[in-house]
Amino acid sequence: MLDPAAFSLLRVARQGATATLELHHGKANEIGSAVLAELELLARSLRDDPEVRTLISTSRRTTSRGTPIFVAGADVTERAGWTEARVLAHVAWQRDVLRALRDAPVFHVAVVGGVAFGWGTEFLLTADYRIAAPGASFALPETGLGIVPGACGTALLVEELGVAHTLRLGMTGEPVDPAEALRIGLVQEVAADLDAGLARAQALADRAATRSPTAVAAFKAAVRGGVGQSEAARVEAEQAAYALCVGSGEAAIGRAHFDDVRAGRVPPWGPRTAG
Numbered sequence: 001m002l003d004p005a006a007f008s009l010l011r012v013a014r015q016g017a018t019a020t021l022e023l024h025h026g027k028a029n030e031i032g033s034a035v036l037a038e039l040e041l042l043a044r045s046l047r048d049d050p051e052v053r054t055l056i057s058t059s060r061r062t063t064s065r066g067t068p069i070f071v072a073g074a075d076v077t078e079r080a081g082w083t084e085a086r087v088l089a090h091v092a093w094q095r096d097v098l099r100a101l102r103d104a105p106v107f108h109v110a111v112v113g114g115v116a117f118g119w120g121t122e123f124l125l126t127a128d129y130r131i132a133a134p135g136a137s138f139a140l141p142e143t144g145l146g147i148v149p150g151a152c153g154t155a156l157l158v159e160e161l162g163v164a165h166t167l168r169l170g171m172t173g174e175p176v177d178p179a180e181a182l183r184i185g186l187v188q189e190v191a192a193d194l195d196a197g198l199a200r201a202q203a204l205a206d207r208a209a210t211r212s213p214t215a216v217a218a219f220k221a222a223v224r225g226g227v228g229q230s231e232a233a234r235v236e237a238e239q240a241a242y243a244l245c246v247g248s249g250e251a252a253i254g255r256a257h258f259d260d261v262r263a264g265r266v267p268p269w270g271p272r273t274a275g
Contacts, residue, residue, distance in 0.1 A: 019056075073118035
């Protein structure tokens with residue numbers, strides 16, 4: 001179960017079917033081992049708690065100079081004195097944690113109103129929908145530090161942006177603002193301000209929470225799992241998702257309460273069933 005009291009660095013809360021993650025730690029929300037462990041716990045909790053349907057992640061953090069921050073990057077200072085093997089193992093752990101967050105069976109909306117560099121941009125790949133507010137800035141500076149984005153930025157960003165824009169961001173480190181992020185597909189909406197973005201995220205979360213939790217999770221798994229696969233593989237994943245909805249009884253509930261759905265009432269869905 002998702003227990004907000006289990007988190008000391010991340011600000012995790014839940015209200016009804018929605019969990020919220022507010023990043024507010026360190027000097028600039030940098031991601032080190034302790035924070036990564038809590039993100040791993042969050043991913044596991046989202047997977048195991050059938051009552052949580054949606055996740056909204058954001059940050060209201062600002063620097064001492066007033067610059068808004070989402071995630072400024074990884075905490076590379078903790079790696080002083082590490083062996084190469086330990087660095088590689090740590091980055092592999094980062095990759096695994098972000099994959100687990102990305103695969104969580106919930107609808108995840110990220111609302112960004114500050115600097116999302118390096119790891120911050122990679123974290124956005126865990127979200128199913130992304131909203132930017134004025135002050136947001138996105139970049140992949142890693143190649144300027146002699147490395148590549150190692151938390152799935154190199155592997156997965158191309159699925160979102162295509163080859164050309166992914167290469168531009170990764171090979172030049174050029175930062176992009178909300179308008180450019182929207183144009184290239186890094187975010188899906190731009191809000192007037194952070195509060196407006198959070199309100200929009202909550203509205204989306206509320207809508208998702210009225211749907212069958214099994215069907216929503218199955219749809220996400222089929223769509224995510226089908227990226228890059230053949231049409232035959234995607235159709236097979238769709239068939240499996242549909243069969244899960246039928247086998248779990250959710251399809252029968254939907255049919256029996258069709259008039260309720262049309263009238264805007266929520267059927268008595270069952271608990272989320274894993275595929």
